[in-house]
Amino acid sequence: MRREPPVSLSRRAMLGSLAALPLAAMLGGCRSGTSKLSARKPTLEVWAHAGQVGERRTLVRLADSFNAGRRRFAVHLTLLPEGAYNGQLQAAALAGQLPDVFEFDGPYTADYAWMGQLQPLDELLPATLREDLLPSILSQGTYNKRLYAVGQYDSGLGLFARRDRLTAIGASLPTSPGDAWTVEHFEDLLARLAAATGNRPPLDLKLNYRGEWFTYGFAPALWSAGGGLVSRDTRPPHAGGVLDGSKSTAAMRHIQRWTAAGRVDPNLDDAAFTTGRVALSWVGHWEYPRYRQAVGRDLALLPLPDFGEGARTGEGSWTWGISAGCRHPEAAAEFLRYLLQTSNVLAMSGANGAPPATRSAVARSPLYAQDGPLRLYIEQLAEGYALPRPRTPAYPAITSAFQQAFHAVRDGAKVPETLHRAATLIDRDIADNKGYPNREAVRG
Amino acid sequence: MKRTPGKSARTALTDNATGWLMMLPALAGLTVFVVAPFVLALGMSLTHLRMGSPLGAQFVGFEQYLRLLQDASFQRALINNALFALGVVPVQTLLALGLALALNRPLRGVAVFRTLFFMPVVFPMSLVAVVWILIYAPGPNGLLNGVLGALTLHHWQPRDFLHDPHLALPAIMLTSIWQGAGFQMVILLAGLQEIPRERYEAAAVDGAGPWQRFLHITLPGLRNPLIFVVIVTSILSFRVFDQVRIMTQGGPLDATTTVVYQAVQSAFDRAQAGRGAAMAVVFFVIVLAITLIQRRLLRTEREVR
Numbered sequence: 032m033r034r035e036p037p038v039s040l041s042r043r044a045m046l047g048s049l050a051a052l053p054l055a056a057m058l059g060g061c062r063s064g065t066s067k068l069s070a071r072k073p074t075l076e077v078w079a080h081a082g083q084v085g086e087r088r089t090l091v092r093l094a095d096s097f098n099a100g101r102r103r104f105a106v107h108l109t110l111l112p113e114g115a116y117n118g119q120l121q122a123a124a125l126a127g128q129l130p131d132v133f134e135f136d137g138p139y140t141a142d143y144a145w146m147g148q149l150q151p152l153d154e155l156l157p158a159t160l161r162e163d164l165l166p167s168i169l170s171q172g173t174y175n176k177r178l179y180a181v182g183q184y185d186s187g188l189g190l191f192a193r194r195d196r197l198t199a200i201g202a203s204l205p206t207s208p209g210d211a212w213t214v215e216h217f218e219d220l221l222a223r224l225a226a227a228t229g230n231r232p233p234l235d236l237k238l239n240y241r242g243e244w245f246t247y248g249f250a251p252a253l254w255s256a257g258g259g260l261v262s263r264d265t266r267p268p269h270a271g272g273v274l275d276g277s278k279s280t281a282a283m284r285h286i287q288r289w290t291a292a293g294r295v296d297p298n299l300d301d302a303a304f305t306t307g308r309v310a311l312s313w314v315g316h317w318e319y320p321r322y323r324q325a326v327g328r329d330l331a332l333l334p335l336p337d338f339g340e341g342a343r344t345g346e347g348s349w350t351w352g353i354s355a356g357c358r359h360p361e362a363a364a365e366f367l368r369y370l371l372q373t374s375n376v377l378a379m380s381g382a383n384g385a386p387p388a389t390r391s392a393v394a395r396s397p398l399y400a401q402d403g404p405l406r407l408y409i410e411q412l413a414e415g416y417a418l419p420r421p422r423t424p425a426y427p428a429i430t431s432a433f434q435q436a437f438h439a440v441r442d443g444a445k446v447p448e449t450l451h452r453a454a455t456l457i458d459r460d461i462a463d464n465k466g467y468p469n470r471e472a473v474r475g
Numbered sequence: 476m477k478r479t480p481g482k483s484a485r486t487a488l489t490d491n492a493t494g495w496l497m498m499l500p501a502l503a504g505l506t507v508f509v510v511a512p513f514v515l516a517l518g519m520s521l522t523h524l525r526m527g528s529p530l531g532a533q534f535v536g537f538e539q540y541l542r543l544l545q546d547a548s549f550q551r552a553l554i555n556n557a558l559f560a561l562g563v564v565p566v567q568t569l570l571a572l573g574l575a576l577a578l579n580r581p582l583r584g585v586a587v588f589r590t591l592f593f594m595p596v597v598f599p600m601s602l603v604a605v606v607w608i609l610i611y612a613p614g615p616n617g618l619l620n621g622v623l624g625a626l627t628l629h630h631w632q633p634r635d636f637l638h639d640p641h642l643a644l645p646a647i648m649l650t651s652i653w654q655g656a657g658f659q660m661v662i663l664l665a666g667l668q669e670i671p672r673e674r675y676e677a678a679a680v681d682g683a684g685p686w687q688r689f690l691h692i693t694l695p696g697l698r699n700p701l702i703f704v705v706i707v708t709s710i711l712s713f714r715v716f717d718q719v720r721i722m723t724q725g726g727p728l729d730a731t732t733t734v735v736y737q738a739v740q741s742a743f744d745r746a747q748a749g750r751g752a753a754m755a756v757v758f759f760v761i762v763l764a765i766t767l768i769q770r771r772l773l774r775t776e777r778e779v780r
Contacts (some may be wrong), residue, residue, distance in 0.1 A: 086626075118743055121526055121527060121743075124527050125527055142527075146527040146529060148527070154674050185549075213739075297613055297635070299608065299609065299613075309759060335534050340497070346639060427746050428743065428745045428746070428747070430746040431740065431745045432745075435724075436727075438724060438726045438727070439726065439727070439728055439729075441727075442638055442726055442727030442728050443728070445726050458747065463523040463525070464523070464525055464530060
């Protein structure tokens with residue numbers, strides 16, 4: 032329940048109420064039905080993004096079953112469309128109208144924490160629960176040495192492959208992230224796959240996706256080459272010399288080579304892999320149910336290629352936080368603890384196919400336990416192959432600049448100039464915000 | 476009843492007050508939703524304000540504007556907007572005029588054609604954009620590539636329209652013209668029906684041919700609707716955003732980026748409210764200038780007449 036100094040408060044309140052007017056009108060129509068709340072019970076407002084059908088239904092069911100238990104508080108769940116979700120949260124934050132508990136995309140943790148919109152969870156969640164969480168979930172939720180967010184699930188990135196196509200050209204499939212193909216070998220396989228199908232593109236990079244996918248999906252290529260988006264160890268981070276450094280440049284050149292050589296299917300119909308046009312699909316865990324149904328037992332999950340310093344992959348997904356303005360943080364934490372109960376984590380993982388966030392749920396998951404078909408994702412998360420996207424309030428500027436650079440490289444722009452421009456944009460944003468100092472330092 | 480001068484002045488005064496009172500709701504709406512945000516934007520554009528930042532807004536003078544002037548992408552956005560307007564305004568207006576003339580005849584089934592040509596206007600731009608992405612699909616099986624291939628007996632080399640730096644902007648212009656022409660057509664159609672038939676009859680009696688009738692009766696009669704259509708199309712073509720956001724995201728290589736697209740990207744994707752506000756102010760100045768110039772040009776013409 033931190034408050035701003037009075038001057039900036041009135042200014043922001045004014046801006047905020049303007050921003051909130053259309054928002055309030057929009058929200059009117061979107062309340063989802065978790066009805067049957069007893070009138071006298073105090074309620075916590077909870078906002079979440081309306082994800083895939085199964086995800087959405089599971090969340091509504093979890094909120095209902097939470098309310099059915101005899102507790103002092105009830106939750107009132109509001110689902111908002113995913114496309115505009117972050118924008119609506121930002122508007123609500125400016126207006127000081129954030130709900131008690133809200134879901135947000137993991138890489139924005141630092142942003143919300145820096146803006147002072149989140150309460151630290153360290154004292155609100157029991158140590159046993161924090162120790163049960165996967166290290167990637169903890170690192171995603173931590174900013175400035177405090178835990179601000181916990182998710183029910185993480186994510187996995189890799190290559191889905193049609194096994195028969197690869198064995199037909201004599202390729203051997205890597206079985207662990209440690210023996211990933213080198214990028215040169217990968218390019219050779221792409222050429223052989225293309226030759227086997229009359230020069231049709233053999234690879235799907237989900238170029239039909241929008242926005243965050245490109246940072247999530249392709250920053251690992253830079254990391255694997257030894258480069259990255261911004262420096263990891265400096266405060267504040269800088270992009271100059273990292274994003275436009277020789278290693279990141281080399282990684283982006285590989286990707287440009289694939290698109291320029293016609294190795295990548297544009298995938299406008301999102302069916303390149305399911306209809307068998309391509310043999311390899313560079314994508315996240317969420318495609319497993321659809322791909323498995325289309326390909327059956329022939330479906331293989333492989334690590335991304337190694338660009339020089341070992342395979343790397345992305346991590347992180349939607350996560351939950353308690354707003355700074357929430358007046359009943361213990362009750363809100365009770366709801367988060369409920370979401371993180373093993374059976375509820377498994378229910379969500381079963382609905383959306385994502386890697387469960389707790390070790391106890393992983394052990395009981397049919398997809399992710401030892402010998403499960405998606406075990407590779409857990410190995411990547413647990414054995415240091417997965418890296419979080421930069422944990423800094425500059426993330427919105429970083430991801431926007433990188434996405435733009437990715438598209439330019441795909442369209443044939445010169446790689447060094449493109450990356451240099453993106454790095455300059457990022458570093459200028461960081462400088463404009465005085466290196467994003469801690470709130471404590473700001474308030475002096 | 477006799478009216479004294481004093482009394483009529485008083486009536487004027489109450490009339491005036493009533494006038495203001497009746498304008499109040501509209502004025503209040505304009506102030507809250509247009510004037511106040513614009514004044515705020517002006518203020519914000521002189522800062523590095525980042526949305527939600529605990530640092531608050533620091534005054535930086537005209538720094539944001541200087542950066543915009545030096546920014547290659549923003550310059551490209553201005554040029555694209557100008558190209559878009561130069562291409563779309565004449566083509567769309569001529570097309571709408573042609574459609575209106577064609578459909579202003581007492582033919583059977585004309586209502587069906589009017590509905591068909593007006594239909595794209597009713598579709599939301601986001602839907603139109605998604606459909607046109609499929610029309611522009613790359614490869615020989617893409618809809619447009621396929622049609623061009625068939626028409627040219629397979630001499631056409633399939634293109635990736637939305638990822639070709641020379642074709643992406645024209646592609647977006649074509650989509651916009653297709654979507655917008657119906658609206659102008661309806662306005663011009665209404666204008667055509669206002670022109671008294673007697674004029675045409677009199678001209679025919681005087682021996683004027685169809686071309687002369689068009690030049691000396693139809694065009695002058697359509698003067699006001701045409702001015703309206705040209706001004707509105709110009710402003711709308713500077714506002715182009717949805718098609719860009721959905722079809723190309725400003726690419727390839729900034730070939731389709733626009734001022735509004737960049738402003739939205741700055742303010743909402745990167746939380747750089749100060750930069751976004753500066754772009755909005757530049758946009759406002761351009762639209763204001765165009766409107767003033769157009770009104771001035773068209774008005775002097777009328778006085779000469």
